[in-house]
Amino acid sequence: MSKQSTLTSIDVGTTKICTTVADVSDGGDIRVTGVGVTPSRGLHKGLVVNINEAKEAIRESVRKAEQASDFKVESAYVGVTGRHINSLNNRGVVAITRNDRLVRRDDLKRVLQCAQSVNKIPSDRKLLHVIPRGYVIDGQMGVKNPLGMHGFRLDVETHVITAAVTSVQNLVKCIRGIGIDIDDLILEPLASSEAILTEDEKQVGVILADIGGGTTDIAVFKEGSIWHTSILPVAGYQLTRDISVGLGLPFDVAEEMKKRYGSVMPVYESKVEPPPTITANGHGVSYQDLCDILRARVEEIIRLILLEMPNSGYETLVPAGLVLTGGSANLSGVDALGRDILQLPVRVGVPAKMYGIADTLRDPAYATSVGLLLWGAKYQGMQRWRSHRFRVSLRRLVFRIRKLFR
Template sequence: MAKEEKDNIVVGLDIGTTKTCCIIGEMNSDNTINVIGIGQTPSKGVRKGIISDIEVTIEGIKKAVYDASRMAGVEVAAVYAGITGEHVKGINLESMVAIAGKNKQVEQSDIDRVREAIRLNAATHNDREVLHIIPQEYIVDDQNEIKNPLGMYGSRLRSRVHFITASVPRVQDIVRSIEKAGFFFQGLVLQPLASAEACLTYDEKELGVVLVDIGGGTTDMIVYIDGGVRHTAIFPLGGIQVTNDLAIGLRAPIEQVEEIKKNDGCAFAPMVNELEEVKVNLIGKKTERVVPKRVVAEIIQPRMEEIFGFVQKELKASGMEGRVAAGCVVTGGGALISGIEEVADKVLRLHARVGYPSGISGLLEVVNSPVYSTAIGLMVYGARNRVSVKSSRQSSGGNGLEGIIKKFKGWMDIGF
């Protein structure tokens, strides 16, 4: 029997490299969201953000959703899921049309034509799955940064968008896992877009900001300028590499150094008191050694500098360096290490802050952590771009995967 879900329920499902996390929200009549359930379980079938074992992932999804729905006391029928990995590509596209109106004034038909030109441009990437077409700005002749060009005078109308695509098989893996776990999927959202939804303020997006989500297996970045997405990039490294560096550097068991990293680690060595020490085992031996915390930090710092070095290179290559006046917001589990703001500041030469999910109510004491930015953001994104459970069921039911992907293509450019 099909599951029934209340109309005001919205569910975010983050299938991350280290954990699969489900967050259930209840939308209030004033459009605010109350978090009423959370479930999470370690991800065993995900590597560098990509599903590597479908069966294990299905079990993880079932458990996370079951736990969240039990806590919330509601049934879950459909979810908004995230996607990341090196296969995801974001580019800026531009199209141009002549303004056809009598007085050279932009009419709705001109806007429709310029949008259609973007769609045609996007359609040339038909070997890829389209995730998002995000409007940036309209330009009338040389006047840029226009949000609504209707009624403006000129001879040429241009539209700029950020266009995000993914590998078709990687999308299918996610869709299949969710469906096989017994849920409809209402939408697939680029993970850093979801994290940005949860962590960034309106002002930061307007002034210009780079969000860096340091997860276990990937670091995702997204740049906003003048309120629009200008650049996205995914790097295949994160907190797991930091832990591996410590295991190799200290010749100690992975489980132990993971705890040392979380409890005593620091990403900026000069902050650490030279006299403080931590106890560490040698791999395969029971005897403990004492290691200065400064040494631990000296192993962590270069990896964190490498991560922010990639961010710096992307900012430079995309021409965004110097345009992110509001600085850098770091989120994801990797943002929890002490000294993260200092190391980001040192490499990027930007003011940095740690991004916590905001703008929600409910189980705040549980979800108030950068670890949950993506899952919360998926839920918020879902609430803002709502597709009814019924319509996602109708369009996916009976048509198999092809039908799901087709429906999926339809809703992605909502807002464009």
């Protein structure tokens, strides 16, 4: 029989805060029972800049999700982003000294610890993830799961991600401040890729770019493992600001124009002649000007994403191309523009791996929210379920002992 545990994710984005409650089975099926979305406050480019405002916005989002799901949120998987994130690929080596030379769980722990300690993490950085990318046993490369194999020497290739302690502390303070524990802090592009990428794409080599409101979160996969992660401090907010400044419009009108009419490939897309002038809230601007401004900034973002790749030969590193997600991937024509620049496949990724009351979540803007749940289900959901079972059994035992004495 499939076991279920209820998980919660909180995506504290620059534009919106989204709390999602879902029942997750040990097979990874996600049945969404409640979603709470509120506009963000107290955040800038993915970072908390006003703790009280951010805390209240998170509280509101959690309250909405609790009401919808009729579930009291006690802990959650939380996404982390921002310019303060650093990542590097590292290596660790240990000897298997036991007589049978069998690789056990302990050896995996030891070799991962060794990979962390190669470059000492300074006290102002917090270790977020140490992800094994692949193992080598006695020189034999490409081992994905070395448990149960025999060898003298075990090497591991890891991807290590660290964050600024202070930025993480501010986020944690907001969440704990409303009485919610943190199950795990997860780098947002890693979460998004759980919801958006296929195993094939990860195997062949692919770039995922989550273009949100304040940041563009990048994750590159190769041979089924993470290869590179990075956060760029430019996204949808800059697109709106360019329109606002360029066309002399108030920010909210520029935002509406962008969402309602914006396109980055107007020439290719429009089968009918586009209107020369478009209007919103009593303001009229040239359609061509709007699209030209958007196109210039999106082109810049795509080129910045490409700069994260090695100088030459990105075509061989990521033949599966670029997968765009995040709210700004809703912009009409981004995939066509991406294909023009990269000369590789480019698609827009929408989260799909869930059922229940999940309609709101079927939008690129919710890739991180859904991905956080999938990450939780994959790595810790069942661990939490087991510890929950353990706590329940312990409580029952204490109850029986008390009854005995009474």
